[in-house]
Amino acid sequence: xxxxxxxxxRGKVVHLHPQEAALHVDGVTRHFTGRRxxxxxxxxxxxxxxxxxxxxxxxxxxxxxxxxxxxxxxxQRPDAGHVFAHGEEVTGPSRRRMVIFQEHALFxxxxxxxxxxxxLELAGVGKAERRERAAAWLHRVxxxxxxDSLVHELSGGMRQRVAIARGFALExxxxxxxxxxxxxxxxxxxxxxxxxxxLWSATGTTIVFITHNVRExxxxxxxxxxxxxxxxxxxxxxxxxxxxxxxMEDAGLxxxxxxxxxxxxxEVPSRRAAGA
Amino acid sequence: MVAPAxxxxxxxxxxxxxxxxxxxxASRVLPPxxxxxxxxxxxxxxxxxxxxxxxxxPFTVFAETARLVVTGDLLPxxxxxxxxxxxxxxxxxxxxxxxxxxLARRPLADRAVSPYLIGLQSxxxxxxxxxxxxxxxxxxxxxxxxxxxxxxPSIAIGTRDAVHGIPPILLRAASTLGAQRRTMLLRxxxxxxxxxxxxxxxxxxxxxxxxxxxxxxxxxxxxxGLGLFVAESRDAGRVDHLFAAVLxxxxxxxxxxxxxxxxxxxxxxxxxxxxxx
Numbered sequence: 442x443x444x445x446x447x448x449x450x451r452g453k454v455v456h457l458h459p460q461e462a463a464l465h466v467d468g469v470t471r472h473f474t475g476r477r478x479x480x481x482x483x484x485x486x487x488x489x490x491x492x493x494x495x496x497x498x499x500x501x502x503x504x505x506x507x508x509x510x511x512x513x514x515x516x517q518r519p520d521a522g523h524v525f526a527h528g529e530e531v532t533g534p535s536r537r538r539m540v541i542f543q544e545h546a547l548f549x550x551x552x553x554x555x556x557x558x559x560x561l562e563l564a565g566v567g568k569a570e571r572r573e574r575a576a577a578w579l580h581r582v583x584x585x586x587x588x589d590s591l592v593h594e595l596s597g598g599m600r601q602r603v604a605i606a607r608g609f610a611l612e613x614x615x616x617x618x619x620x621x622x623x624x625x626x627x628x629x630x631x632x633x634x635x636x637x638x639x640l641w642s643a644t645g646t647t648i649v650f651i652t653h654n655v656r657e658x659x660x661x662x663x664x665x666x667x668x669x670x671x672x673x674x675x676x677x678x679x680x681x682x683x684x685x686x687x688x689m690e691d692a693g694l695x696x697x698x699x700x701x702x703x704x705x706x707x708e709v710p711s712r713r714a715a716g717a
Numbered sequence: 718m719v720a721p722a723x724x725x726x727x728x729x730x731x732x733x734x735x736x737x738x739x740x741x742x743a744s745r746v747l748p749p750x751x752x753x754x755x756x757x758x759x760x761x762x763x764x765x766x767x768x769x770x771x772x773x774x775p776f777t778v779f780a781e782t783a784r785l786v787v788t789g790d791l792l793p794x795x796x797x798x799x800x801x802x803x804x805x806x807x808x809x810x811x812x813x814x815x816x817x818x819x820l821a822r823r824p825l826a827d828r829a830v831s832p833y834l835i836g837l838q839s840x841x842x843x844x845x846x847x848x849x850x851x852x853x854x855x856x857x858x859x860x861x862x863x864x865x866x867x868x869x870p871s872i873a874i875g876t877r878d879a880v881h882g883i884p885p886i887l888l889r890a891a892s893t894l895g896a897q898r899r900t901m902l903l904r905x906x907x908x909x910x911x912x913x914x915x916x917x918x919x920x921x922x923x924x925x926x927x928x929x930x931x932x933x934x935x936x937x938x939x940x941x942g943l944g945l946f947v948a949e950s951r952d953a954g955r956v957d958h959l960f961a962a963v964l965x966x967x968x969x970x971x972x973x974x975x976x977x978x979x980x981x982x983x984x985x986x987x988x989x990x991x992x993x994x
Contacts, residue, residue: 536895
């Protein structure tokens with residue numbers, strides 16, 4: 442309990458004016474009705490994300506973190522409450538908020554270049570510029586020479602790099618990442634962590650990074666939002682004031698992660714018991 | 718915590734021992750050739766041992782088939798059937814694919830229509846022959862109608878199922894990338910469903926071809942199609958011509974599959990890294 446209180450003090454929920462926040466989630470509730478009855482994926486959930494901030498969201502499975510991402514993306518609408526992006530209510534998907542999925546979600550009938558150009562073409566970017574921007578982004582994710590490779594010819598890490606290039610190429614205000622590295626091997630994941638931090642600081646894109654991996658959340662986030670399950674709520678928010686670029690082995694990072702892991706381990710059974 | 722690197726869908730198709738071209742050809746060509754030789758041998762034996770069966774010797778059949786082909790006697794017959802087929806199939810493909818796409822995107826319409834579509838698919842299209850004759854007379858139009866009715870359900874069902882099989886994540890990714898109704902359909906749904914749509918077309922082609930030959934055979938009105946050639950051979954008691962027709966129909970079927978559908982399927986599967994390419 443002592444651990445919980447000490448780190449609990451460190452966290453704070455930032456309340457921004459809806460117009461200032463890149464993302465403003467206001468009292469959102471979302472239910473699902475399945476074969477086993479109704480579940481509350483999110484209950485009275487509020488969160489602000491500042492422009493240019495990188496916020497990690499971590500929690501056990503079933504805590505509603507993927508639902509949160511769907512709501513931010515506009516793939517789902519809340520049953521109650523509102524979601525705003527730069528002061529505008531989110532009513533559907535928009536290319537101002539790109540999503541990077543756990544599975545690469547690339548179009549298998551297109552090449553790496555074709556995938557990156559796809560969104561640009563729909564956005565009305567002319568052919569020459571499209572080509573140039575796709576090449577530039579594929580270069581930034583270290584895929585020179587693989588522009589004409591088909592999706593199935595690329596490794597898992599390369600596919601996710603294409604997906605990241607595809608997302609960044611549209612220069613979105615917000616990048617929503619749903620456990621994008623969880624299917625990669627540890628070495629590739631370490632590389633991706635470094636590259637993502639570089640891209641983020643170079644572009645200033647607001648990023649919401651969903652993960653079930655506490656260390657990854659601490660590694661990447663300016664803030665870590667820890668969620669609890671059944672129903673999905675914010676358990677606590679932790680500011681991470683460690684210098685960047687960060688690495689998985691940084692002592693400070695490991696300390697914070699250890700606290701959070703202990704906290705999550707604590708919370709899951711007790712809440713289950715209380716709820717049952 | 719470390720998730721194992723999952724093999725991509727393409728990984729299965731990668732490792733294949735290199736074979737010399739000659740050996741590869743032999744391994745492809747030899748089995749069907751040997752099989753045919755065996756069938757011909759048994760056929761010849763049966764024809765020799767049971768002359769009362771009226772079964773012509775395979776060599777008589779081959780000679781007669783070759784004569785029909787070389788003299789060009791069969792040419793108008795085959796041309797007629799193939800052109801009717803192409804016309805009926807093109808029409809069925811357009812209507813069937815459009816209908817299947819519409820059903821896949823409109824659940825209510827799908828619920829309303831699909832039981833009947835399944836019913837139609839399981840109905841032997843020969844049943845339509847008398848119906849078509851009553852409404853359209855013993856005419857080429859009746860043959861055409863039967864052919865189209867044979868092809869449509871498979872194409873529509875194949876297309877609908879192919880669209881239902883698209884991973885939802887692709888559609889979600891496309892919608893964040895800015896795909897709207899029209900671009901979503903043409904640039905995402907159709908290419909994603911293409912392998913399934915092509916299998917639907919392949920089935921549709923097979924059903925249409927059977928329906929067409931049956932229609933020609935029974936209605937007997939479509940000028941000089943293969944089915945009519947069969948009917949005339951039967952009436953003339955030319956068993957060798959009946960077998961010649963069987964051979965020609967099978968050859969048309971194999972040629973269309975090998976040069977058309979199989980080739981397109983292989984290209985699509987290779988491009989997408991699907992197993993079996």
